Amino acid sequence: MPVATTVPSPPAATTTPRVAPRRTRVWALAEARWAAAATLAFLVALPLQLAGAPAWTWGPLYAVAYAAGGWEPALAGLRALTERTLDVDLLMIVAALGAAAIGQVMDGALLIVIFATSGALEALATARTQDSVRGLLDLAPATATRLTGDGGEETVATAALVVGDTVLVRPGERVGADGRVLSGVSEVDQATITGEPLPAAKEPGDEVFAGTLNGLGALRVRVERDAGDSVLARIVAMVAEASDTKAPTQLFIEKVEQRYSVGLVVVTLAVFAVPLLLGAELAGALLRAMTFMIVASPCAVVLATMPPLLSAIANAGRHGVLVKSAVVMERIGQVDAVALDKTGTLTEGTPRVTAIRPLPGAGLSADALLTCAAAAEHPSEHPLARAVVRAARDRDGALPEAEDFAATPGTGVRARVDGALVEVGAPTRLLPGDDPDVRATVAELEESGHTAVLVLRDGVPVGVLGIADRLRTDAAATVGALRALTGRTPMLVTGDNPRAAARLAEEAGIDDVRAGLLPQDKVAAVREQERAGRRVLVVGDGVNDAPALAAAHTGVAMGRAGSDLALETADAVIVRDELATVPAVVRLSRAARKLVVQNLVIASVFISGLAAWDLIGELPLPLGVLGHEGSTVIVGLNGLRLLREAAWRRAAGRAG
Numbered sequence: 001m002p003v004a005t006t007v008p009s010p011p012a013a014t015t016t017p018r019v020a021p022r023r024t025r026v027w028a029l030a031e032a033r034w035a036a037a038a039t040l041a042f043l044v045a046l047p048l049q050l051a052g053a054p055a056w057t058w059g060p061l062y063a064v065a066y067a068a069g070g071w072e073p074a075l076a077g078l079r080a081l082t083e084r085t086l087d088v089d090l091l092m093i094v095a096a097l098g099a100a101a102i103g104q105v106m107d108g109a110l111l112i113v114i115f116a117t118s119g120a121l122e123a124l125a126t127a128r129t130q131d132s133v134r135g136l137l138d139l140a141p142a143t144a145t146r147l148t149g150d151g152g153e154e155t156v157a158t159a160a161l162v163v164g165d166t167v168l169v170r171p172g173e174r175v176g177a178d179g180r181v182l183s184g185v186s187e188v189d190q191a192t193i194t195g196e197p198l199p200a201a202k203e204p205g206d207e208v209f210a211g212t213l214n215g216l217g218a219l220r221v222r223v224e225r226d227a228g229d230s231v232l233a234r235i236v237a238m239v240a241e242a243s244d245t246k247a248p249t250q251l252f253i254e255k256v257e258q259r260y261s262v263g264l265v266v267v268t269l270a271v272f273a274v275p276l277l278l279g280a281e282l283a284g285a286l287l288r289a290m291t292f293m294i295v296a297s298p299c300a301v302v303l304a305t306m307p308p309l310l311s312a313i314a315n316a317g318r319h320g321v322l323v324k325s326a327v328v329m330e331r332i333g334q335v336d337a338v339a340l341d342k343t344g345t346l347t348e349g350t351p352r353v354t355a356i357r358p359l360p361g362a363g364l365s366a367d368a369l370l371t372c373a374a375a376a377e378h379p380s381e382h383p384l385a386r387a388v389v390r391a392a393r394d395r396d397g398a399l400p401e402a403e404d405f406a407a408t409p410g411t412g413v414r415a416r417v418d419g420a421l422v423e424v425g426a427p428t429r430l431l432p433g434d435d436p437d438v439r440a441t442v443a444e445l446e447e448s449g450h451t452a453v454l455v456l457r458d459g460v461p462v463g464v465l466g467i468a469d470r471l472r473t474d475a476a477a478t479v480g481a482l483r484a485l486t487g488r489t490p491m492l493v494t495g496d497n498p499r500a501a502a503r504l505a506e507e508a509g510i511d512d513v514r515a516g517l518l519p520q521d522k523v524a525a526v527r528e529q530e531r532a533g534r535r536v537l538v539v540g541d542g543v544n545d546a547p548a549l550a551a552a553h554t555g556v557a558m559g560r561a562g563s564d565l566a567l568e569t570a571d572a573v574i575v576r577d578e579l580a581t582v583p584a585v586v587r588l589s590r591a592a593r594k595l596v597v598q599n600l601v602i603a604s605v606f607i608s609g610l611a612a613w614d615l616i617g618e619l620p621l622p623l624g625v626l627g628h629e630g631s632t633v634i635v636g637l638n639g640l641r642l643l644r645e646a647a648w649r650r651a652a653g654r655a656g
Helices: 028-051 055-082 089-101 104-137 231-243 248-277 282-296 306-320 326-332 342-346 364-378 385-395 436-447 477-484 496-510 518-530 543-550 564-569 579-614 621-643 645-651
Strands: 143-147 155-156 166-169 179-185 186-189 200-202 221-222 320-322 335-340 347-358 401-406 412-417 420-424 453-455 460-471 491-493 512-514 534-541 554-557 570-576
Touching: 028 055, 028 104, 028 155, 028 320, 055 089, 055 570, 089 282, 089 477, 104 412, 143 570, 166 412, 179 186, 186 534, 231 385, 248 282, 248 579, 282 570, 282 579, 282 621, 306 320, 306 326, 306 512, 306 621, 306 645, 320 326, 320 335, 326 554, 326 579, 342 347, 342 460, 342 496, 342 534, 347 385, 347 436, 364 385, 364 401, 364 420, 364 436, 364 460, 364 512, 364 543, 385 453, 385 460, 401 491, 436 460, 436 579, 460 496, 477 579, 491 496, 491 518, 496 543, 512 518, 518 534, 534 543, 534 564, 534 579, 579 645, 621 645
Parallel strands: 335 491, 335 534, 491 512, 534 554, 554 570
Antiparallel strands: 143 155, 143 166, 166 221, 179 221, 186 200, 320 570, 347 460, 401 412, 412 420, 420 453, 453 460
16 A cells, blocks of 8 residues: 655644654544554454354444445545556455455455554554654744834744844744844754754854744844745755655556556456366355455555655755655665865855965064954955954954945955055955065965965055865765765865865865866766766755756755755755765665665565465465555555664764
């Protein structure tokens, strides 16, 4: 019996914090209630029959068991039949009715009871899978306190918040929307989103996520994403979308299933008719045919594929990796080559001051040089200016006032600081002439992969700052893990200059570097690998990575800073920007594929063994029912093993 794969719409959340995701209760499922009714009727009827009670005492109870356990699959099977599709559920009902027609009422009822019970178990397993995803949205509060323009407060639904709104998050409340702190200091428990075990300190300028739990401080947060675009909403939407897709293996099985079911009916008729022609009794021939129809039905085969893949999708989603479809989850494990973008993927994507070089004779210390440059850069919104200001504040915190600020695109900024004219910008634009000290310092920094920023005071060069993007802490380990999984070192594809790319590649342990690439060049690099027979996994984050993500066998986007185009184009999204989850998902996909193979082997062994027994010998109907439905349950539960936390720990290479 196939497992339902539709993820229902999430219910409205409350502001009450939940310790664990809500779990579907057994009796909340209609399948479980009908199965229980059928089982109870059977258990009451069986001892009455065995004790020799009149048929009128136990006959109606068996009828209740047939009706309670069989009406739903019978109705579904008839609907499928109107669409010219032969459903295996209908075959089970026909077999049970056939057994009753020849006097084997108890055997038919047993088939119905086991069939209904296995269906209830599958429905429960599917519901629990959905719970793990739906529970994420339960973390988001239903309402938020929005601050009005006149300084007042109003309680609104979080769904009504729009970008630009300011909300007040009081101590102990959950954050209502993804946004950035405007004022206030607190610690926020972000374990549900980032996986960090300890609360993260939050102050003005820091990002916060919907559903995370505020600590003891009050925060004013400017909303930066609509409710439907929050990290939590993205997780649920993408996993729901993934659950509605089917992997190639599943599609192949469904194509074969129809032909197999038609063939099964033909063979069953032959198993019934041939013995009759040879003089066998009607009851015996019909019983053998009904038993054959039961044991040869492909229920377990149909159930072999989707539970492992959907379990892997749900588990990955809980850990911040959104796999968009079952097709993608199956494909990820097939990759044997990897191409990584540099900025925002291997690196943090945030430029930082990593070198401070006062020039000889300038009379400035490193701290004084940095403070001077930061004061002039403070009014600027340029990313490099932000890096200089952040570095100065990290060292000292206080910056002198800047006056007469002016910015020239492509050149830099100028401002008057403590009475002196300070200029900060590109060396070639600020100082066209030849200065040996400046030239040597700039060359040294650029050779080591930095962006050089020159600082002048009253027209005299006083120092050079080196700004670079830092390698992610998990980059080298991720590269090593991907090398072990694919058998070759990942390739670095970047539009950055060759010197910066080479420096970073050396730190990360990459020897195949393709630098200075335009978007079409990245696509060409991917296709070159594919022409060599490789299945390439591309990991990137920017608009310029989108063509390569689309061209690759599988594309993965870094979600936190990724462009909308990259997120839409990619097959999977890493919400938390944890690069180490890439090899983990590859391992999880391969584990899912192994379970699919295991399930197909289990199903094939049971079906072929029981069918051969019935054709060669005499397989008792109750034993055939137990074997068939037992194999279906085993296959279903085996596929759900990947829902466990231990499955992710193994995939991530962690013990326990």
